[in-house]
Amino acid sequence: MTPNAPSSSRRGLAITSVVLGAVATLMILGYWLIGGALDGQGLSNGAVLAVLSFYASVVVGAAAVLVGIAAVIVSRPRILGIVGFILGAVPVVGFFATLWGQAG
Secondary structure, three states: OOOOOOHHHHHHHHHHHHHHHHHHHHHHHHHHHHHHHOOOOOOOHHHHHHHHHHHHHHHHHHHHHHHHHHHHHHOOOHHHHHHHHHHHHHHHHHHHHHHHHHHO
């Protein structure tokens, strides 16, 4: 019979989901702020940074959602897992909303 994980590692899982979600949310906000300020005159450093932030925010956000789900299941302060899940879902929803807005 395997022992349960220590509470500090379960809390660490929840904190990881919050950190990943916050980073992903900052990345999509950075895209919206930097991308809105660009003049559309080629591939400047800001344009490259905005595009990288846009696509990377989905990957980091999806990881935050998965870690948040795991944290809600196994951790005791479930609120941290829920916050990580929501912070991770914001950039994923924003990504698809932006793509849908550009297509329409």
